[in-house]
Amino acid sequence: MDVKIALIGKTNAGKTTIFNTVTGRNEPIGNYMFTTQNPVSGTTYVTSPCVHKEFGVIDNPINSKCIDGWRYIPIEITDLPGLIKGASFGRGLGTRFLSQAMNADAFIHVVDASGSIDEDGRIAEPGTGDPYRDYQEIEGEIVQWYKNLLENNLDKIIKKIEATKNEQEAINTVYEALAGVKITKQHILQTLEEMHMSIYELRSITDEKLWKFAAILREVSKPTLVVANKMDIPTAEIGFKNLKDKIKDKIIVPVSANLELQLRRAEQKGIVRYNPAEENFLVEDSSKLSKDEKKAIDFFNKFLIREMMRAGTQFALNVGVFKLLRMNVVYPVADPKKLSDKKGNVLPDAYLLPDGSTVKDLAEMIHSELAGGLLYAIDVRTGLRLPPTYRIKDRDVLHLVSAARKSK
Ligand SMILES: Nc1nc2c(ncn2[C@@H]2O[C@H](COP(=O)(O)OP(=O)(O)O)[C@@H](O)[C@H]2O)c(=O)[nH]1
Ligand SMILES: [Mg+2]
Structure with missing residues (x-):
């Protein structure tokens, strides 16, 4: 019933740091490969102005929370083990992760915008990595996985298509074959429409066309938001610009998971408070702020919010749920x-x-x-x-x- 969002991205991009930031959990974060061995799920929230003020009542939320006039509505977030090139063929943690990802309604693709990881996700000198390459490789792996899934079911699908003259029934057979991975009939219809092809063409589809089919199916079935992480590292500014220039079809949200994690911990101690209206952090008691916390606040509120405009993990979650998934x-x-x-x-x-x-x-x-x-x-x-x-x-x-x- 809950809306499910999965964090995808190359290993060491910062997925677990984001997961801990938004769930208040304490999963191991590491700068070595594949710190996260198994998918972990937790609860986080999206924020919407609560209706209680308009109705002039005091509310007693049960399934959600109401803080300062904002409803915090629960969603499920899953942290998935890192992907690397070749995962769809079993490299790294391979396909174990990919089948888990398919339970999600949407993806947040976390990219190390600072270029501090190499091609295989090892920590490297900031600026030496290539964030756009990382993004493309992970996207490529996911499309390849969809293609493998289609290929593995193709004989079965073709047999069923041939057994019926009814196009709707033929479409149903494809969607039934893929129903385990949250692909709906609507997704299949949309993919066929964008491909300008009939379902019967699956009988003699070329490898190239099947790739394209998989790529479109991936886009329509898992709406995706890109998070440009590690914005606190100076090289991230160039990386973020580059990502924005090259990825035209997706929303890209700048984030510093490390700093936010610090601020969320300060929030738990009551020193600061996240303010959904302005998407920034408010200081409750500045005398209690440590030097690092003060730096984190300044960076988040001044640089990320003023210069980058809209930023942070809460903004990313809200965009994912309200804009991409169009939830009311x-x-x-x-x-x-x-x-x-x-x-x-x-x-x-x-x-x-x-x-x-x-x-x-x-x-x-x-x-x-x-x-x-x-x-x-x-x-x-x-x-x-x-x-x-x-x-x-x-x-x-x-x-x-x-x-x-x-x-x-
Ligand atoms: N400077 C900086 N480092 C970060 C940030 N987010 C994560 N890291 C570091 O990147 C490394 C990998 O983070 P982790 O969350 O385990 O990545 P995952 O493999 O994608 O889950 C750790 O050393 C984190 O402390 C960030 O926003 N800024
Ligand atoms: Mg991790």
Whole structure:
């Protein structure tokens, strides 16, 4: 049910540092190869202005948190073992990682923008590495993995395609063969459309065309955001510019995971606080700041925020969930007058639903019984009755009415 984001990227790019920063966890960070041996998942949050102010109520969040007027809505983040060139053929940790990555709804591709790692991900002199090459190699590995997956299933798919004259049915067979890796029918349709090809062409597809098919399928099935990490190292400025010049089709967010990790630890001690409205850190008690912490704050707020504009891991997560995955926030309530659940918790839950989801989809997400007897929803803001086909808008507060009276 949770939205899942996976961190991908070359080994030593800073994935685990980012994971620890956003989850508050303490997984081993290392400057040696493959510190992370197995995928680790944790909870982090995206932020959206909470509706409680608008309704003039004090809320008691259950599934989420409300801090300074911001709803922190949980998502799942996975840190995956480092990739290197050749992984799709078993090099390094190989395909063990890749099949795990497929559970995600979106990727954050972490790149060492400072060029402090070599081609194989070993720590090197800053500026000697090539961030764009790292990015391309990892993307290449993922496309290759998709291609392998298609190839391994191609005989099966072709047999099924040949058994039917119905194009929709033929498309279904492809998607069924790939359903284990979160590829939907919509993804297949979109890929065919962008390729200007019919599903029947898979029967005699060239190697080159299959690569292109895999590349497009990878793009549509795993929307991806690029994080340019290690911005605290001076050589990263050039690396970041270079990435922006060469990667035109993706959002690139500058980050310094190391500094942010320090600031998040200071946050846990109550010395600073992240401020989602301005995407910067506020100092709560400057007398308690260590010299390093002060430097980290200055760098984050002045350089990253003022000069680079929009930066940081929280911004990256929000962009991933709200822009790439186009999620809306919805607040279901059992009692439309008190805006509460049955126990009296006001605005208890905030859910993420992809744009285009309906009242019916929300009901299904909450409870299948509720969906079965669903009659309509009440828009708590206006008091209007909304049909099950109503498309939910961001920050809707809805009361679902079902014949089964299982309303939440
Ligand atoms: N200077 C600097 N070093 C970083 C940053 N992020 C990570 N590192 C260092 O890069 C190395 C690899 O980090 P890690 O998170 O283990 O990378 P992973 O292999 O991608 O998980 C460690 O020595 C980190 O301390 C950063 O923002 N700035
Ligand atoms: Mg790691």
